[in-house]
Amino acid sequence: MSTIISKLNKAFESRIRLGIMSVLMVNESIDFISLKELLDLTDGNLASHIKALENFDFIEIKKQFIGKKPNTTYTITETGRKSFQEHLDALANLIG
Amino acid sequence: MGNQHEDLKAIRDMMEKSTKFLSLSGLSGVSAGITAFVGAGFGYYYMSKKTLENTPYETSDLIILSLVTLGVLFISFALAVFFSRRKAHKKNQRLLNKATTYALYNMAVPFLVGGILCTLMLIRGNYEFIASITLIFYGLALVNASKYTYEEVHYLGLTEIFIGILAAVFISKGLLFWTIGFGVCHILYGLFLYKKYDK
Numbered sequence: 177m178s179t180i181i182s183k184l185n186k187a188f189e190s191r192i193r194l195g196i197m198s199v200l201m202v203n204e205s206i207d208f209i210s211l212k213e214l215l216d217l218t219d220g221n222l223a224s225h226i227k228a229l230e231n232f233d234f235i236e237i238k239k240q241f242i243g244k245k246p247n248t249t250y251t252i253t254e255t256g257r258k259s260f261q262e263h264l265d266a267l268a269n270l271i272g
Numbered sequence: 273m274g275n276q277h278e279d280l281k282a283i284r285d286m287m288e289k290s291t292k293f294l295s296l297s298g299l300s301g302v303s304a305g306i307t308a309f310v311g312a313g314f315g316y317y318y319m320s321k322k323t324l325e326n327t328p329y330e331t332s333d334l335i336i337l338s339l340v341t342l343g344v345l346f347i348s349f350a351l352a353v354f355f356s357r358r359k360a361h362k363k364n365q366r367l368l369n370k371a372t373t374y375a376l377y378n379m380a381v382p383f384l385v386g387g388i389l390c391t392l393m394l395i396r397g398n399y400e401f402i403a404s405i406t407l408i409f410y411g412l413a414l415v416n417a418s419k420y421t422y423e424e425v426h427y428l429g430l431t432e433i434f435i436g437i438l439a440a441v442f443i444s445k446g447l448l449f450w451t452i453g454f455g456v457c458h459i460l461y462g463l464f465l466y467k468k469y470d471k
Binding site for chain 1: 280289
């Protein structure tokens with residue numbers, strides 16, 4: 177039992193981070209506003225969780241300009257995909 | 273322990289929500305069905321009057337009937353946007369997002385090809401397969417778009433294709449099958465979607 181629990185990644189303990197990772201698992205990339213709307217969060221709240229996931233090297237941030245408007249998009253990294261998949265497997269295993 | 277269940281459910285919901293156009297309202301289907309009924313009623317009335325008076329069909333008749341069809345299409349689309357936007361607002365979301373764009377694009381390809389084909393056939397004076405072809409291409413458009421929205425849309429698409437084939441087999445009953453496909457099916461599927469997802 178303890179081995180399974182240890183596989184649950186602490187980085188994904190928050191429901192918000194689970195949400196961000198879920199969206200990025202199935203979307204090639206997503207912009208800040210769409211993500212904010214999907215998760216129903218405030219700017220600050222989302223930004224802090226994004227920062228945390230970025231520090232874990234689970235997501236990548238890409239800044240570019242569409243015309244004159246700055247546009248920030250997020251993608252999942254290989255590490256992020258692998259870690260989240262392991263977390264999903266651990267969750268599924270726990271439920272049995 | 274219940275936490276893991278909730279986590280998995282939240283993950284599944286978020287994956288679905290971010291890839292599918294889930295603001296589609298069942299009322300869109302119902303209103304499209306009613307609009308189709310009105311349009312078909314007008315078409316039926318117009319054509320039976322022509323038959324009773326025993327006057328031959330002219331280009332102007334064709335234009336009137338085509339305009340009615342376009343009107344039905346336009347009103348249905350406008351109502352679909354209206355009801356879906358209302359549903360999106362209720363859920364605190366924008367109507368237009370990535371999933372909506374994908375769904376629309378995948379719907380538009382077969383839809384526009386069918387539309388062009390029908391227009392060419394009308395210009396050439398081939399009317400008998402119009403009901404069948406509009407139903408079949410609309411069905412293909414729904415099947416194609418359904419991976420980006422509720423799975424029921426897939427079955428509505430298959431139903432429309434099937435009715436379209438029937439319309440080609442029983443070629444003199446085109447308007448009847450058109451009314452069943454665009455009227456009855458839309459209302460039934462729309463009510464089902466409304467009960468299942470809009471509450």
